[in-house]
Structure formats: structure tokens, C-alpha cells
Amino acid sequence: MAGWLRVVDGIASPLARAGVPADAVTVGGAVLACLSVPAAATDQGVLAGVAVLLSGLVDGLDGAVARASGSSSAHGAVLDRAADRVGEVAAGVALVLLGAPWWLVLAALALGAAVELVRAADRRAGRAARPATVGERPTRVVVGGMFALAAGVTTGWSSAWSDLPWAGLGAGVWAAACAAGLVQLAAAGRRRGSGPGADRGSRSGSGSGSGGADEPGDHLG
16 A cells, blocks of 8 residues: 555645645546446446546545645545545446346445445544545446456456456445445444444545545545
């Protein structure tokens, strides 16, 4: 994680010096994710997967750019979370276009949104962020991107690998990871609730254009 953050800061510093707004980086990540939809619609699974993965990498830059340029803002945090949701829906649509059952993708998106709602409730209540789980956004981005990529790479192969429902498997792994993440969050909440003064943690921000403290799993790494 520390190594990844050094890489992010190394890329963010020249962007900040060049005057690139953190909000532009946020929007750029969402646009990249949206490009996965037309790619998947034309059976270009490789391009769809690459677009999703690149969007996740770009998403990790906006908070670093905001900190480096001193442009942290509450508006940036809201924009980042909105862009994250748009990007995940785009990745889900891409999986459906590549053959995943729509209901399974919908379940995966709903479970991922539930993870984010738990963290949003903690922020609103001023509680410290719960530990990172297996259902955080980086996991969702990597799973969506890698399985879309696999669906594209194996197209046309004369082997059993090409017969696997890669997009559907990706949606299933996504949903399972988020369900497990919710269980972990619930367990962390119970542990915190049993401790003295447990709900009086510091307020956590997003790893977004706000430049505040990072929520677990805001950055890939």
C-alpha cells in the first residue's frame, strides 16, 4: 500500500504543478469507465476491461492531486463519490453486454452500494472509519476489469477456457466480495459498539478531490 501511494503521489505532483484540477481527474476516471460500455457492446472485452482498470487507477489520483495543489473541497468529495458510482454502473453494464446475467450484476451493484452506505452513515455520525474489507471499491474495480478482460482475451480460443462464462463469473465474484464485506463491516460495528467511547471516532473523508483523510479502499493498491 505504501509503495502504491508513493507511485500515486509521484504522478500527482507533476499534474498539480501543471495546473490540472483534481475534479478533472475525477471526471476523467468516470469517462474512462464509461468507455467500457461501447467497447463491450462491440464485443471488445479486452478494451472494456482495460478501460475499467485504467479508470480505477485514475480514480486513485484525484485526492493526491487535490492535496498537492491545495484544492481540497467538500464539493470534490461529493463529485468523487458520484463518479465512483457512475464508473461502477458502467462496469456492470459492460459485464452484462459481455454475457453476465443482468440480475447478478444488479445484485453486485446493490451490494457494493450497501458497503458505501454503511461507510457514509459512519461519516455522517462522525465515527471513525471501520477497517477495510474485501468488498471495497478497489476490489470491485479489479474484479470487473479483470473478468471483462478475460472474456475478451479468451474469445475465439479453441479450449475449455473460452467456454467459461467469464463475465458472469466476474459478477458473481463481485457480489460475493461485497456480501463478505458487509459481514466484515457488521462485525467491526459490533466490536466497536462493545468498546468504551467507541462511537466517538474522528470523522473520515474520502480519497477524493476533497483531499481529506482517505476512506479504506479509496485507492487501488
